[in-house]
Amino acid sequence: MNSNVINDLLNYNNIKIIQNKDMFAFSLDSVLLANFVKINLRTKNILDIGTGNAPIPLILSTKTKASITGVEIQQDVFELAKQSIEINNKINQIKIINEDINILYKKIPSDYYDIITCNPPFFKINENNKKGNSIYKQIARHEIKLNLEQLMIISKKILKNNASINIVHRPNRLLDIIFEMKKNNIEPKRIQFIYPKIDSEANMILIEGIKNGNSGLIVEPPLYVHEEDGKYTKEILKIFQMG
Amino acid sequence: MNSNVINDLLNYNNIKIIQNKDMFAFSLDSVLLANFVKINLRTKNILDIGTGNAPIPLILSTKTKASITGVEIQQDVFELAKQSIEINNKINQIKIINEDINILYKKIPSDYYDIITCNPPFFKINENNKKGNSIYKQIARHEIKLNLEQLMIISKKILKNNASINIVHRPNRLLDIIFEMKKNNIEPKRIQFIYPKIDSEANMILIEGIKNGNSGLIVEPPLYVHEEDGKYTKEILKIFQMG
Numbered sequence: 001m002n003s004n005v006i007n008d009l010l011n012y013n014n015i016k017i018i019q020n021k022d023m024f025a026f027s028l029d030s031v032l033l034a035n036f037v038k039i040n041l042r043t044k045n046i047l048d049i050g051t052g053n054a055p056i057p058l059i060l061s062t063k064t065k066a067s068i069t070g071v072e073i074q075q076d077v078f079e080l081a082k083q084s085i086e087i088n089n090k091i092n093q094i095k096i097i098n099e100d101i102n103i104l105y106k107k108i109p110s111d112y113y114d115i116i117t118c119n120p121p122f123f124k125i126n127e128n129n130k131k132g133n134s135i136y137k138q139i140a141r142h143e144i145k146l147n148l149e150q151l152m153i154i155s156k157k158i159l160k161n162n163a164s165i166n167i168v169h170r171p172n173r174l175l176d177i178i179f180e181m182k183k184n185n186i187e188p189k190r191i192q193f194i195y196p197k198i199d200s201e202a203n204m205i206l207i208e209g210i211k212n213g214n215s216g217l218i219v220e221p222p223l224y225v226h227e228e229d230g231k232y233t234k235e236i237l238k239i240f241q242m243g
Numbered sequence: 244m245n246s247n248v249i250n251d252l253l254n255y256n257n258i259k260i261i262q263n264k265d266m267f268a269f270s271l272d273s274v275l276l277a278n279f280v281k282i283n284l285r286t287k288n289i290l291d292i293g294t295g296n297a298p299i300p301l302i303l304s305t306k307t308k309a310s311i312t313g314v315e316i317q318q319d320v321f322e323l324a325k326q327s328i329e330i331n332n333k334i335n336q337i338k339i340i341n342e343d344i345n346i347l348y349k350k351i352p353s354d355y356y357d358i359i360t361c362n363p364p365f366f367k368i369n370e371n372n373k374k375g376n377s378i379y380k381q382i383a384r385h386e387i388k389l390n391l392e393q394l395m396i397i398s399k400k401i402l403k404n405n406a407s408i409n410i411v412h413r414p415n416r417l418l419d420i421i422f423e424m425k426k427n428n429i430e431p432k433r434i435q436f437i438y439p440k441i442d443s444e445a446n447m448i449l450i451e452g453i454k455n456g457n458s459g460l461i462v463e464p465p466l467y468v469h470e471e472d473g474k475y476t477k478e479i480l481k482i483f484q485m486g
Binding site: 171172174175178179182188193195198199200201202205215216217218219220221222 | 465
């Protein structure tokens with residue numbers, strides 16, 4: 001574990017996230033997703049599926065007193081996440097479980113969670129394969145252990161009525177996401193498109209689905225990541241609490 | 244017809260559009276849709292469904308030599324459209340037909356059109372009803388004579404393979420549009436969101452579907468209509484060819 005790095009770029013109440021470059025670095029995706037989620041005072045239980053080194057639970061813990069659970073299928077990654085929770089003194093609020101969500105969810109009561117978050121694998125199993133990627137990265141990036149269909153079936157069962165599943169993904173999967181949500185009576189209610197810079201196509205989407213929600217979609221103001229000179233935009237720096 | 248007004252706001256080669264306030268004014272929607280459509284040198288036949296006073300055919304005629312047909316169900320509106328075509332000396336390129344597209348399309352050969360455009364009624368039949376609106380406006384704004392399902396069934400038949408249907412609509416109907424497209428093997432390929440100003444939710448969408456197209460969605464850069472001081476943005480003025 002010598003190559004682990006404590007990353008304190010995030011300034012959310014000085015949260016530190018332990019990263020191992022051979023596994024993967026937490027990324028902007030997770031920060032944007034945590035920022036997108038709507039939490040309120042009635043939010044009691046939050047589940048982050050495929051939590052990695054737990055950036056989403058850690059960021060959310062600065063915004064809510066709710067109980068947060070992260071599920072991570074890979075044991076080595078799970079160990080990193082646990083260390084991150086300990087270093088940040090969040091063991092009373094955040095629980096990390098090392099299990100396959102496809103098995104775990106059967107043990108979770110129906111209608112239990114107020115919020116689910118997930119930064120899922122972006123690629124289909126045989127899509128965009130790069131040789132030499134570690135198994136850690138492959139599982140995190142490809143739909144080997146979890147695909148959108150499974151994610152929505154799971155969410156349908158364990159979300160409370162009118163509770164939300166929030167995911168970050170690529171625009172080219174938007175139609176699949178909508179399709180799998182609708183199939184499971186999860187109504188896409190809010191979308192935000194992320195553009196790397198002005199005049200570029202969107203390269204990321206954030207989407208909120210509501211279990212048994214009414215129809216009616218809101219498209220949030222767009223978010224640009226970089227200025228034309230390559231610097232982060234004010235909006236992004238604000239999200240990182242560095243603006 | 245004394246209340247007719249020749250509107251020459253559009254500076255596309257000095258196109259003039261005859262409007263009658265009791266019917267409806269052409270609007271930004273149509274200009275943005277005409278700007279969104281991808282035309283190329285092989286484009287031979289274009290159909291504009293629900294053409295109103297023909298703003299879309301007139302704008303497109305400045306961008307292509309293709310033959311353009313506008314269909315308008317309402318006879319009085321059709322008469323205005325015809326006058327607009329005559330005033331602009333476009334009778335050789337643009338043909339306006341006074342018929343219900345639900346009947347007309349059965350007489351059109353399959354796989355005929357390269358491009359369909361449509362600025363359809365935005366509201367469901369009983370949605371957002373305002374008393375006192377003329378029947379002209381009601382038919383133009385409510386799905387009385389044409390709904391999304393009919394539009395996609397028609398498009399499926401009369402579009403060539405890999406040809407496009409392009410529509411402008413409200414974001415809250417995006418899921419319906421996608422659903423009706425997919426049901427008819429029309430693949431949503433390109434979307435653009437229009438925001439009235441910075442930090443506002445989108446209030447308009449432009450979407451291109453391709454008959455029998457491959458999957459893979461592109462989200463175009465967003466378009467803002469107004470600056471914070473209420474003026475049109477540079478992008479909008481450029482589209483109006485006034486920038």
